[in-house]
Amino acid sequence: MKNSVSDNPAVNIKDLKLAFHGYNSIDIPSLEIHSGEIILLFGENGSGKTTLFRLLSGLLRPDSGELQVLGHDLNRMSSRAKDYFRGDHIGYVFQNSNLMPYLTALENILLPCGFSSRKQKIVDSGEMTREYEAYQLMAKLKVEDPARLRHKTSQLSKGLRQRIAVARALIGNPSLILADEPASAMGSYSQRLVYELMINHARETNATLICISHNKEMDPLFDRRLNMKDINISAETNPLW
Ligand SMILES: Nc1ncnc2c1ncn2[C@@H]1O[C@H](COP(=O)(O)OP(=O)(O)OP(=O)(O)O)[C@@H](O)[C@H]1O
Incomplete structure (x- = not known):
């Protein structure tokens, strides 16, 4: 599959619907996010933020509607093609970090870099080794002792695991970064550091960043704030909200 992505928009959604157990979790009439935008996504618990991320990354298939991400129509792609697309173009910080505990x-x-030849090439094209690139990212997140990166992640604190998840999402310069409460286990100084690093990285690499956060102090860092209740009208029909 081609590695190139189209310029605009990064996300284009029309009449997107997904129901669980007969209730709409997602009912988004229209949503457009431009390439390179730095977006803060917020909303009540259960308002569909994580579900929207799983749709955007091709981990879930909608029941109906249009879903274009980086110029690709995800509805027309096979699961395998979506796996390649996600690996090559998306950096995802999962809500619970989702690190491999035995690594x-x-x-x-x-x-x-093991799943994407695109990311592998980008990391290997620099003058530094891959390992050094990883250390650099962690140093920017104020984890400066390389010895800490040789520990299994199950032995590390939640805040440190979140930083590792952020570095994993940024490595190889993905075109779309989806960060689901990436710094929720950290104090406000570290949270700001993590958000600023992600935002600077996105700007330097012309990536689009969508970040889910409940921390209002971070609002000014973002280009645009999106409230789920304004884009997802499923609350009108879903009593589980
Ligand atoms: N796999 C699933 N099976 C059944 N219902 C689901 C599933 N995933 C999500 N839902 C439902 O979809 C709705 C949206 O959930 P989602 O996790 O996307 O919300 P959220 O805004 O990310 O919440 P939070 O802020 O608590 O993380 C909820 O009503 C949830 O119960």
Whole structure:
């Protein structure tokens, strides 16, 4: 599959619907996010933020509607094609980090290079080794002792695991970064550091960043704020909200 992505928009959604157990979790009449935008996504628990991320990354298939991501019509792609697309173009910080507990921190950060030849090429095109690139990212997140990256992630604190998940999402310069409460286990100083690093990285690499956060102090860092209740009208029909 081609590695190139089209310029605009990064996300284009029309009449997108997904129901669980007969209730709509997602009912988004229209949503457009431009390439390179830095977006804060917020909303009540259960308002569909994580579900929207899983749709955007091709982990879930909608029941109906149009879903274009980086110029690709995800509805027309096979599961296998979506796996390649996700590996090549998306960096995803999962809500619970989703690190491999039996791998070291460094192995976790470098994992995307094993799944994507695009990311592998980008990381290997620099003058530094892959390992050094990973250390650099972690140093920017104020984890400066390389020895800490040789520990299995199950031995590390939640805040450190979140930083590792952020570095894993950024390595190889994905075109779309989806970060689901990436710094929720951290204090406000570290949260700001993590958000600023992700935002700077996105701007430097012309990536689009969508970040789910409940921390209002971070609002000014973002280009645009999206409230789920304004884009997802499923609350009108879903009593589980
Ligand atoms: N796999 C699933 N099976 C059944 N219902 C689901 C599933 N995934 C999500 N839902 C439902 O979809 C709705 C949206 O959930 P989602 O996790 O996307 O919300 P959220 O805004 O990310 O919440 P939070 O802020 O708590 O993380 C909820 O009503 C949830 O119960």
